[in-house]
Amino acid sequence: SQTIHQWPATLVQPVGSPLSLECTVEGTSNPNLYWYRQAAGRGLQLLFYSVGIGQISSEVPQNLSASRPQDRQFILSSKKLLLSDSGFYLCAWSNGVNNEKLFFGSGTQLSVL
Amino acid sequence: QQQVKQSPQSLIVQKGGIPIINCAYENTAFDYFPWYQQFPGKGPALLIAIRPDVSEKKEGRFTISFNKSAKQFSLHIMDSQPGDSATYFCAAANYGGSQGNLIFGKGTKLSVKP
Numbered sequence: 001s002q003t004i005h006q007w008p009a010t011l012v013q014p015v016g017s018p019l020s021l022e023c024t025v026e027g028t029s030n031p032n033l034y035w036y037r038q039a040a041g042r043g044l045q046l047l048f049y050s051v052g053i054g055q056i057s058s059e060v061p062q063n064l065s066a067s068r069p070q071d072r073q074f075i076l077s078s079k080k081l082l083l084s085d086s087g088f089y090l091c092a093w094s095n096g097v098n099n100e101k102l103f104f105g106s107g108t109q110l111s112v113l
Numbered sequence: 114q115q116q117v118k119q120s121p122q123s124l125i126v127q128k129g130g131i132p133i134i135n136c137a138y139e140n141t142a143f144d145y146f147p148w149y150q151q152f153p154g155k156g157p158a159l160l161i162a163i164r165p166d167v168s169e170k171k172e173g174r175f176t177i178s179f180n181k182s183a184k185q186f187s188l189h190i191m192d193s194q195p196g197d198s199a200t201y202f203c204a205a206a207n208y209g210g211s212q213g214n215l216i217f218g219k220g221t222k223l224s225v226k227p
Contacts, residue, residue, distance in 0.1 A: 043219035044157070044202060090156050100145055100208060102215060104156030
């Protein structure tokens with residue numbers, strides 16, 4: 001069966017510090033991978049998606065970047081965090097053939113202070 | 114630009130009540146409308162979904178009603194239970210295109226009182 005791992009679960013970082021959140025998927029190959037951010041009252045905002053290794057599409061301009069160094073690994077990064085980067089970050093995957101169903105990880109609560 | 118508008122923002126019902134959550138969309142090219150359920154501290158999980166060729170879909174106590182002409186769809190939870198307390202997100206996508214990504218509503222926090 002397929003599983004998605006996302007870590008860490010919580011993270012408190014000072015403004016200006018770097019960020020690296022990692023997500024891995026097991027039990028499937030060539031998945032589509034996604035990073036979402038969930039802010040209070042703003043729903044789920046798609047940040048990045050990837051259909052393959054090294055292929056990253058950005059949905060919104062921002063202080064963050066994403067990379068996909070391996071087929072089932074997706075990384076969200078920042079060189080210098082801003083206060084506005086605080087939020088609940090969710091990684092998700094979907095079957096590359098049938099994109100309809102998204103499977104979400106358990107999320108990372110990021111607080112930038 | 115918000116393409117999927119969800120209401121209400123929060124909802125409180127008594128056990129056994131029928132909470133109704135509504136969503137409206139703008140893009141007539143959308144062809145897939147799912148609902149996701151999220152418990153605190155967890156990622157959302159797919160609950161039920163509908164395509165525009167049917168007006169209603171039922172799975173257990175959960176029903177989606179779809180009105181294509183009004184560009185609206187809603188989630189009904191029959192005989193609601195305290196365990197249904199969660200945040201519910203509607204979404205829409207155009208999967209007829211080459212790469213459709215889900216557009217989510219802002220969510221509805223449901224509390225079912227015992």
